[in-house]
Amino acid sequence: MKRRVVLGIAVAAALAVLPFRVPSNWQNLLISTFYYAYLGQAWNILGGYAGQLSLGHAAFFAIGAYTSAVLAIHLGISPWLGMVAGALLAALLSLGIGYLGFRFGLRGFYFILLTLAVAEICRLVALHLPILGGYTGLFINFTPDPWQFQFQGKIPYYFIALGFLGVASGIAWLIQRSKLGTYLVAIREDEDASEALGVDTFRYKMVAYAVSAALTAPGGTFYAYFQFYLQPNTVLNINHSVDIMIRPIVGGSGTILGPVLGSLLLELLGEFSRTYFAAGVAGLNVVIYGILLIVVVLFLPRGVYPTLTHLMRRPAAGRRP
Amino acid sequence: MSLLRVAGLSKSFGGLRAVQRVSFDLAEGEILGLIGPNGAGKTTLFHLISGFLQPDEGSVRYAGESLAGLRPHQICQRGMVRTFQIARPFLHLTVLENVVVGALRRVAHRREAVRIAEEVLGLTGLQEKAGSLGQRLTLPDRKRLELARALATRPRLLLLDELMAGLTPTETERLIDLIRAIHGRGVTILLIEHVMRAVMALSQRVLVLNYGQLIAQGRPEQVVRDPKVIEAYLGQDSAGAEADASG
Numbered sequence: 001m002k003r004r005v006v007l008g009i010a011v012a013a014a015l016a017v018l019p020f021r022v023p024s025n026w027q028n029l030l031i032s033t034f035y036y037a038y039l040g041q042a043w044n045i046l047g048g049y050a051g052q053l054s055l056g057h058a059a060f061f062a063i064g065a066y067t068s069a070v071l072a073i074h075l076g077i078s079p080w081l082g083m084v085a086g087a088l089l090a091a092l093l094s095l096g097i098g099y100l101g102f103r104f105g106l107r108g109f110y111f112i113l114l115t116l117a118v119a120e121i122c123r124l125v126a127l128h129l130p131i132l133g134g135y136t137g138l139f140i141n142f143t144p145d146p147w148q149f150q151f152q153g154k155i156p157y158y159f160i161a162l163g164f165l166g167v168a169s170g171i172a173w174l175i176q177r178s179k180l181g182t183y184l185v186a187i188r189e190d191e192d193a194s195e196a197l198g199v200d201t202f203r204y205k206m207v208a209y210a211v212s213a214a215l216t217a218p219g220g221t222f223y224a225y226f227q228f229y230l231q232p233n234t235v236l237n238i239n240h241s242v243d244i245m246i247r248p249i250v251g252g253s254g255t256i257l258g259p260v261l262g263s264l265l266l267e268l269l270g271e272f273s274r275t276y277f278a279a280g281v282a283g284l285n286v287v288i289y290g291i292l293l294i295v296v297v298l299f300l301p302r303g304v305y306p307t308l309t310h311l312m313r314r315p316a317a318g319r320r321p
Numbered sequence: 322m323s324l325l326r327v328a329g330l331s332k333s334f335g336g337l338r339a340v341q342r343v344s345f346d347l348a349e350g351e352i353l354g355l356i357g358p359n360g361a362g363k364t365t366l367f368h369l370i371s372g373f374l375q376p377d378e379g380s381v382r383y384a385g386e387s388l389a390g391l392r393p394h395q396i397c398q399r400g401m402v403r404t405f406q407i408a409r410p411f412l413h414l415t416v417l418e419n420v421v422v423g424a425l426r427r428v429a430h431r432r433e434a435v436r437i438a439e440e441v442l443g444l445t446g447l448q449e450k451a452g453s454l455g456q457r458l459t460l461p462d463r464k465r466l467e468l469a470r471a472l473a474t475r476p477r478l479l480l481l482d483e484l485m486a487g488l489t490p491t492e493t494e495r496l497i498d499l500i501r502a503i504h505g506r507g508v509t510i511l512l513i514e515h516v517m518r519a520v521m522a523l524s525q526r527v528l529v530l531n532y533g534q535l536i537a538q539g540r541p542e543q544v545v546r547d548p549k550v551i552e553a554y555l556g557q558d559s560a561g562a563e564a565d566a567s568g
């Protein structure tokens with residue numbers, strides 16, 4: 001226990017000093033790592049713990065992005081408040097999808113298709129709603145004011161992304177230790193057996209979905225005020241939904257460190273392939289990235305983190321009589 | 322007063338009438354055996370009673386309350402718990418965690434649930450396997466785990482679906498003792514069983530289902546002598562069939 005506390009303090013101190021000690025491109029890499037780990041952690045609650053794979057989390061992300069941007073542009077409401085509104089709206093949408101999907105017993109592929117379809121509907125709506133900027137998208141004017149979620153330089157964004165990740169991981173940790181988390185995992189393992197043991201599978205899946213969606217939306221707000229530009233075909237692209245889910249899957253879904261490890265690994269992979277392969281043949285870096293991804297998924301099917309803990313435990317188990 | 326009252330229960334799948342107007346009562350504290358040849362509708366009857374299927378006709382009353390329209394988890398919360406014919410452990414969870422899920426039916430906090438689960442593992446003889454993953458268990462242990470999980474919910478009525486299938490005679494004997502011990506703690510039991518040794522040893526009363534209909538009921542030693550039952554279930558030579566079933 002003591003060792004854990006010391007380790008925690010050391011990690012926290014390192015993370016606090018880190019952005020001041022590294023060049024700006026490394027700052028970007030770290031922000032991106034935390035940001036995707038955050039989104040992955042949010043997805044993980046539904047996809048990893050409850051085992052309900054969503055291929056439409058871009059919808060909740062976009063709700064968080066557009067809600068905060070539109071409220072700020074048209075009504076002058078701070079994105080910090082808009083972020084909360086976005087989270088509530090995202091939770092509301094997730095409950096709608098969840099009701100349709102879970103009430104009528106959609107499982108596996110059919111649930112995935114439902115989430116994908118809803119995200120696609122959201123993309124079409126965003127493309128055709130004038131208030132969301134339509135195809136042109138929404139531009140956000142830069143006015144450096146922390147209350148407007150806008151900052152000079154990268155360092156504030158670094159700490160916000162890190163803070164988001166900390167909160168999401170804390171929530172995942174609390175869930176994992178609670179009745180809710182135990183039930184979600186049971187549902188993932190076998191829904192009928194869970195029902196027979198008194199688990200209200202419908203209700204718990206709804207809760208997981210709402211929490212996951214509400215956590216995803218602030219990621220969109222962060223994106224809006226980091227990029228200062230929202231466009232439906234970027235934000236609501238299926239690739240974006242894949243980006244959200246791929247990190248927890250690579251890192252180890254249904255674990256707290258999985259999304260973090262997956263995000264770090266993929267950022268490093270992306271950076272590596274861009275640095276060494278982007279100069280020559282166009283698109284080669286993406287191919288290399290894809291190949292490396294296939295290798296990871298092929299050889300570590302349960303994800304990097306579970307494989308690591310398994311390897312670390314094995315020698316210890318061997319020593320037992 | 323009967324704990325479970327099944328009245329005129331029917332269920333068809335297309336043209337197949339799986340369960341036809343089945344009625345019976347189960348008294349509190351009883352062990353009732355449900356036997357019948359393969360495809361007789363025993364498991365369908367279990368599905369209907371436990372809420373996994375809705376009947377076309379008829380009713381199930383439990384502790385004086387109609388169960389019509391209730392979902393399985395609601396029925397479990399009222400104290401009636403079933404096991405599955407093909408054991409369905411949570412494969413990637415440890416044995417202890419499997420049982421914790423059941424124990425959480427009656428407590429809100431994991432800490433208490435773990436304590437209950439450990440107690441149940443002790444009772445069912447699984448304490449040494451507490452840390453093994455569900456997928457690593459042998460068939461007899463899977464059957465025990467199925468029972469342990471159900472027990473952890475603290476049932477008043479336990480529905481056991483072919484718990485003995487695939488076990489060796491020694492394992493069967495052990496499980497019979499375990500079920501007796503559970504019954505001794507005041508749990509009412511309804512069991513589907515093919516292993517005649519277990520049916521005869523445990524049941525105070527036996528129901529016989531054939532082609533979806535109840536064809537006989539009574540004390541086990543009477544039922545196995547009933548010509549209709551011998552013809553439907555045990556075949557022409559009852560002694561031979563018994564040897565087959567328990568071997």
